[in-house]
Amino acid sequence: MTDHNEKLTAKSIPHSVWLADWLRKTEKQAADSLGLTLYELMLRAGAASFTLAREHYPDTHHWLIICGHGNNGGDGYVVARLAQAAGITVTLLAQESDKPLPEEAEQAREAWLNAGGKIHASEIIWPEAVDLIVDGLLGTGLTSAPRENIAQLIDKANQHCAPIVALDIPSGLLADTGATPGAVIHASHTLTFITLKPGLLTGQARDVVGEVHYHALGLESWLHEQNAPISRFDSKDLSRWLKPRKPASHKGSNGRLVIIGGDRGTAGAIRMAGEAALRAGAGLVRVLTRMENIAPLLTARPELMVHELTATSLEESLEWADVIVIGPGLGQQEWGKKALQKVENSRKPMLWDADALNLLAINPDKRQNRIITPHPGEAARLLNCAVSQIESDRLLAADRLVKRYGGCVVLKGAGTVVASDDGECGLIDVGNAGMGSGGMGDVLSGIIGALLAQKLSPYDAACAGCVAHGAAADVLADKYGTRGMLAGDLFSTLYRFVNPDLKTRNHD
Template sequence: MTHQRLPQIAFRAAQVRQGEQAAARQLGWPMYQLMESAGTAVYEHLRSTYPTVRHLLVCCGGGNNGGDGYIVARLARLHGLRVTLWQLGDAARLQGDAATARDAWLACGGIIQSPQTMIPAETEVIVDALLGTGLSGAVRPDAAALIGTINVTGKPVVAVDIPSGLCADTGRCLGETVQAHQTVTLIGVKRGLLTGQAAQYRGELIFAGLGAETALKQAVQSEVSIIQSSEIQDLLPPRARTAHKGSNGRVLCVGGNQGMGGAIRLASEASARSGAGLTAATTHADNVLAILTARPEIMAQSWQQDSDESGRILSERMRWANVIVMGPGLGQNAWGQALYCQLNTLSDEQALVLDADGLNLLARSPDYKKNRILTPHPGEAARLLNVSVAEVEADRFAAAELLQHRYGGVVVLKGAGTVVFDGHRHMVCLAGNPGMATGGMGDVLVGLIGGLLAQGLTLSQAARVGVWVHSRAADLAAEVGERGLLAGDLFAYIRQLINLR
């Protein structure tokens, strides 16, 4: 049984259950054969990852996830490993295929024990087959206690399908949650493994289709995609040999209030590094010299509140631009509000990327526009939706949908497992690392997206390509370590990635 690259699409848990039944019918398999295949896939991954392991603890629950665990335990025992099996709840109450798997374990001499307060000292690897993808309510106290025991051991944990306690549809924790080192997800990738709190608990994500993944795709319609590196090559082909700067778009970056010039500088340079033909910046007068000195390729101009001349110059620059990036370092004082109001007169024909205080000002005066990209982090999303950050993080897919329906365009909900929603599909980015939690990263992202828009990509294309390039550049820059990663460290890698062939 070989493990495969992650497929491009992901599913709700109910869709996978529906699809696996259709796959079994199409393949002419009894459902128990799929369970045997699932247990075999997990066991083979475990042995390839931990080839010297001699003693397993397999923790089983009351559903089919527990049945998978019984199969892992049986295979391990048949191959000469010592196996301790803990059953959460009454093993006699198992039904259907899980009961068949239990009986096969007992038939080969296996013993079923109740969970103890201490993990056996000889345990080398723990298999989590407790709660599975059917979990929807809060984790019960007995399961929470066992999960807590697993988490404090420091032993490697292999989760079957999904870490117990994690919601398969949203990626939020439903109580105490297993911290897995690897998760072997089966038949179809569950979308809750891609975003939210999943990154903290899933460990390395392994996919085993069990020969049923094609039937699954035929049986159910997925609305979630994983952003792929291949999109870069498809959407950014080699340039014509006759290209000139006017061929590659014009971006105007607006922001940089007094004391916040770095934000607009980063956004402007990201636009230029993305391949935009021309990039201009409109900012506070204090920032112009610094920008021109550090990056003379950026055409920086000042904007003054209550100045007719500044207003005229900005209007001309707005008409000149194909794309406007607004928000980095904008601020919410009188200067920032006045600049936002002037920029907000844009028509729907002109593409806009809105970030940072641009989003906070939008939350104060909501409007709907089709031709823009919003790039909120969870705090900004919460203000836009007038809910708590916890509510946004509880279901990031739903939050992205609600933002798009309320404000229009394309939404980029940043965070671990950034979600891009264009009104039709969710696209999730699995690249990125905790080192990105530092000032200026969002400014680089919006400038990058703006530059891609200027080169002719659609809103949806620019959002997902920009998110992937940004996150992947951060991964490359963090190879020497995540701590101390700066937003400006991404520029060299951005240039490499947008020229992938």
């Protein structure tokens, strides 16, 4: 154990994501492959957690450690023993049960008691001096709301002024979905073990996980041999999608994109989508919209080619374009419906957003050449279900959308999910609450459409577009905060991320 301690500093979180159930079924196989017992893995998890807590809270002197009746609690017993040995005062609360503890957790409990540790009932009055809480209450096996007595303990921890370090996952957060069906720990830091779980990245996760850390517990080589079903994407991935342009490239080689929408009163949507497409590198962008929108759009962004949407201009533009985007400001009146009916006959790569999705929900079809980009409300209409059902399992919702509508799906939200009918699945690990304002989706549509026009595959264009979009917003949030961020503000930072070869050299 001592020899391994120096290796137990938390590492940057990986890009491979695994379902918790898979890990529970294969954890013993992983340990066996390295000649380890499950108890040895628990010792490593506890040691890594203790190290993390010490690093982030070196001046704390009294830790309250809450242990549940499972292996998550076993990790807590290990942390308690190490903390006490380091001279920290430890108050350990345990949730008792009629059922025996798992074998490894029982070993950890006995080691704590043999070291002179005490176990208190969870309902005791907490010492006033507590300055750090360690959450080892509920692990990744939770599938429903915590029971009332556990919920009360969670609420008490959240109301305390001490920061909380969660072991593997905040208690009450569902590991595979990010849903919070009941009380949930609001952690300052979460250290997850062996694999990154999707519930730490999507759903309600961002509200409760704090800063996420990761430790493979020495199983890196075994994990490297496995094929992860889900990928995590952030700005570091952009360089593999977006290569530097060839010096002899020209506007024709950078893609021709037509964007259709902007009914009366919604010129802003089509204007933002158009500029976003230009800022993301499309060579030529043509906008088809209402006649009265032409002058304002050309005044605001003269690089756009803006035309009135008519039967003739639409037919000619669909022939001209490499890629089609339809939906921003389209409306659901006859004007928009007729345009969509014409577009849906095209076999060119296309993206449908906003009212195009609302019309699609009325007349569903399945096609392979389309990206759809619903927010949860639009997704609920597309699947004829409640928004709460979408948000309770966003990965499942994205999979259902792909099965029903084909192509590629971008289910927007905190922890956007991208899924394709080839079985690819990605979680977008960028973005912030400042993006909850009108027009952000229009900007995203333009970015993805532009990347599609630059010959990225639909899945890669969707993932790269979402990452560039969210990363551009993160720069603004870091500098100015999240409140008051406008969709158009992203244009000032977007270029850094669609040119990732320059981003590392440009910090202005």
